[in-house]
Amino acid sequence: MTNSLRVRLLWWLLVPLAIYVFVTGKAAYDNARHTADLVQENTLLASARMIAGEVEWSDGRLLVDIPPAALEVFASPEGDQVFYNVSVDDGRLLAGVPDFPTRAAAHRDTPDYYDADLDGKPIRAVGFVRQMYDNGAIRRVLVSVGKTQASRDAMVRELWRPQLVRQIEMVLLAVALACIGLTFELRPLLKVKKEVMDRDPMQLEPLRVERMHTELRPIVEAINQCIARLGLQVAAQRRFIADAAHQLRTPLTLLETQLQFARQHCEMEPSLNETLAAMQRSNRSMVGLTNKLLLLAQAEAADYTQLARRKVDLAVIAQDVIEDLAMFAQKREIDLGAELDGAAWIIGHEGLLTALVYNLVENAIRYTQAGGHVTVAVTRDAPRVTLSVIDDGPGIPAEARSRVFEPFYRASADTEGTGLGLAIAKEIVQAHRGEIVLAHRAHPDRGVIVTAVFTDVS
Numbered sequence: 380m381t382n383s384l385r386v387r388l389l390w391w392l393l394v395p396l397a398i399y400v401f402v403t404g405k406a407a408y409d410n411a412r413h414t415a416d417l418v419q420e421n422t423l424l425a426s427a428r429m430i431a432g433e434v435e436w437s438d439g440r441l442l443v444d445i446p447p448a449a450l451e452v453f454a455s456p457e458g459d460q461v462f463y464n465v466s467v468d469d470g471r472l473l474a475g476v477p478d479f480p481t482r483a484a485a486h487r488d489t490p491d492y493y494d495a496d497l498d499g500k501p502i503r504a505v506g507f508v509r510q511m512y513d514n515g516a517i518r519r520v521l522v523s524v525g526k527t528q529a530s531r532d533a534m535v536r537e538l539w540r541p542q543l544v545r546q547i548e549m550v551l552l553a554v555a556l557a558c559i560g561l562t563f564e565l566r567p568l569l570k571v572k573k574e575v576m577d578r579d580p581m582q583l584e585p586l587r588v589e590r591m592h593t594e595l596r597p598i599v600e601a602i603n604q605c606i607a608r609l610g611l612q613v614a615a616q617r618r619f620i621a622d623a624a625h626q627l628r629t630p631l632t633l634l635e636t637q638l639q640f641a642r643q644h645c646e647m648e649p650s651l652n653e654t655l656a657a658m659q660r661s662n663r664s665m666v667g668l669t670n671k672l673l674l675l676a677q678a679e680a681a682d683y684t685q686l687a688r689r690k691v692d693l694a695v696i697a698q699d700v701i702e703d704l705a706m707f708a709q710k711r712e713i714d715l716g717a718e719l720d721g722a723a724w725i726i727g728h729e730g731l732l733t734a735l736v737y738n739l740v741e742n743a744i745r746y747t748q749a750g751g752h753v754t755v756a757v758t759r760d761a762p763r764v765t766l767s768v769i770d771d772g773p774g775i776p777a778e779a780r781s782r783v784f785e786p787f788y789r790a791s792a793d794t795e796g797t798g799l800g801l802a803i804a805k806e807i808v809q810a811h812r813g814e815i816v817l818a819h820r821a822h823p824d825r826g827v828i829v830t831a832v833f834t835d836v837s
């Protein structure tokens with residue numbers, strides 16, 4: 380049997396209902412038969428009595444004159460055939476069909492009903508005995524009347540069919556209502572399923588239990604406990620990465636100083652100096668990676684409700700970042716511009732938001748060819764504040780677009796980088812309950828537009 384809860388519940392409903400219909404249907408059929416038999420037997424008896432009433436002595440002989448009314452009582456649209464037989468106990472046939480299957484055992488005045496066969500046709504018959512006295516002579520006259528079963532069967536059908544139809548209708552109605560009810564009542568279950576399925580992998584809030592069926596609650600609570608344990612696990616992992624990155628910084632800083640010192644004292648040896656310079660570059664990219672890892676861990680751990688509930692001006696942050704990166708832009712011959720129209724207050728963490736703008740602008744400058752333009756815009760359009768970083772560089776290849784927000788994913792291998800910049804940006808925006816989207820400028824203008832939208836609180 381299928382595993383669908385709905386189908387199984389329907390079966391549990393259908394099987395007992397079917398049994399119920401069968402049992403009551405059978406009882407109704409028996410009742411209908413009983414009633415039809417009674418009616419038929421009464422008619423048979425009335426007819427037999429009428430015929431018996433017409434038997435009389437005439438000149439010492441028994442005679443009978445069959446009254447038409449005795450047979451008219453059987454008139455029916457089904458056109459049943461009626462047979463009769465009137466015979467005396469000395470074997471003489473007074474009237475009717477000679478080979479009528481009479482029953483000899485009939486007692487006086489007690490009608491005897493029985494099923495028989497006449498010319499291969501099943502009939503229901505009655506035998507009725509009348510005693511005739513004449514001059515001390517007693518004769519038993521047996522009147523038998525039988526008829527075929529068509530009208531009786533029709534009556535059974537008429538009595539029974541409507542009941543059966545009504546019951547089947549009721550069952551169908553019950554099934555339909557049950558289907559509707561099940562669909563309706565199973566909706567919370569489907570809602571839970573949808574809520575679990577639609578979840579972001581990192582969305583670790585518990586599912587809501589209120590307004591849930593009592594039966595569903597333990598399941599949802601179990602899921603919630605599982606989510607909570609997962610949350611602890613994830614938090615521990617993040618803490619580990621943050622701690623590791625933090626711990627790495629000290630030896631790396633020390634290494635930087637040592638390399639500097641070594642380079643200052645080996646100017647005599649050009650090849651050694653070169654090696655040291657290469658080591659210094661590696662060390663710096665390691666420092667960069669460690670810092671980004673730490674930043675990513677911080678951004679992931681940041682929670683809107685726990686963020687310093689401070690208002691910050693995103694326009695000021697953008698301005699500061701532009702100033703910081705002006706030299707870098709100049710070096711890469713990029714025209715770095717700003718479109719800021721006054722203060723744009725949002726709730727957030729200044730350090731993280733600075734990192735966000737920094738990463739986006741740095742990307743735009745880094746991936747745009749010399750002579751390109753990068754624009755940083757902060758616009759207020761209540762209830763939103765929008766930060767956009769627009770460039771006219773080569774853009775991101777279509778197949779890479781969906782993945783650039785993943786940690787360590789890089790679409791260009793020829794420049795240096797960690798692949799963490801956009802992952803960090805996304806985490807920071809999400810921690811601020813904002814939304815970040817990547818768009819492309821239409822042809823013929825090329826380039827990327829990264830937009831982050833926050834809630835205006837000015």
Ligand SMILES: Nc1ncnc2c1ncn2[C@@H]1O[C@H](COP(=O)(O)OP(=O)(O)O)[C@@H](O)[C@H]1O
Nearest residue numbers: 742743746774789790791796797798799800801
């Ligand atoms: N403005 C941009 N123009 C073109 N490509 C970009 C731009 N910003 C990001 N990318 C692509 O997205 C990838 C991921 O960016 P990011 O996460 O900052 O990592 P990284 O800059 O360290 O490579 C980059 O490798 C780059 O190929």
Ligand SMILES: [Mg+2]
Nearest residue numbers: 742796800801
């Ligand atoms: Mg980057």
